[in-house]
Amino acid sequence: MTYDILALQEMLKAKQNGRRFTHTLGVQYTSACLAMKYGADIQKAEVAGLLHDCAKHKKPEKLLKYCQDRQLEITPAQQRQPFLLHGLVGAYVAREKYGVEDEEILNAIKWHTTGRPAMSLLEKIVFTADYIEPGRNQAPNLNELRRISFENLDQAVCLISKQTLDYLEKTPVDIDEITRLTYEYYKETFN
Ligand code: FE
Numbered sequence: 001m002t003y004d005i006l007a008l009q010e011m012l013k014a015k016q017n018g019r020r021f022t023h024t025l026g027v028q029y030t031s032a033c034l035a036m037k038y039g040a041d042i043q044k045a046e047v048a049g050l051l052h053d054c055a056k057h058k059k060p061e062k063l064l065k066y067c068q069d070r071q072l073e074i075t076p077a078q079q080r081q082p083f084l085l086h087g088l089v090g091a092y093v094a095r096e097k098y099g100v101e102d103e104e105i106l107n108a109i110k111w112h113t114t115g116r117p118a119m120s121l122l123e124k125i126v127f128t129a130d131y132i133e134p135g136r137n138q139a140p141n142l143n144e145l146r147r148i149s150f151e152n153l154d155q156a157v158c159l160i161s162k163q164t165l166d167y168l169e170k171t172p173v174d175i176d177e178i179t180r181l182t183y184e185y186y187k188e189t190f191n
C-alpha cells in the first residue's frame, strides 16, 4: 500500500495548531531518518510519525467518550488523565479517518507515549522520534540523546523511558504503569 503523504499532512494541518503541526512534521522526518539508519520501512515510519498525535487535539471528555463508545478498556490513570488515551484513540482515528490498516503503523501510534516491553522496530522508532525531533528543547542532554538514538536504539528507548519516569515522579501526574515496565524491560535489554 502506498500512502499519500501530502494529503495526510494537509488533513492534519487543518486539525492541529502551528506548534503541534510543526512537532508532527518533526516526528515524521525524524522517524524517516531512524528508519533509514535501522532498516525499517521508511514510508511506514513517515505515516506513523505523521499520525502519532492525530487524536491529541481532542478534549478530555471527547477522548473518554470515544473509548466508551467503542467499549475500550481504560486504566484508572487514563480515567483521571484522559490525555494518556491519545495514543490508543489515535490508532483508531488513524484507521477510521485516515484509512490506515497496517497493524505495525497502528501499534506504533498506539504505544508512542508510554512505550511497552518488547516493542517492534517501528514502535521504537516513533517512540524515540517523538522525544528527539528537532522542535523539542525541554529535556536535558538532548544532544547526547540524539546521538545515541542513531547509535543504539534500545539504549535510547531505555534513557527516554527513564527520563519520562523521573519527570513524572516530580509532577502530580499519575504514572501509567506501562511506562515503568517499558523502562525495566529496556534496562535489561540494553545492559
Ligand atoms: Fe503524543
Ligand code: FE
Binding pocket: 023, 027, 052, 053, 130
Ligand atoms: Fe508527539
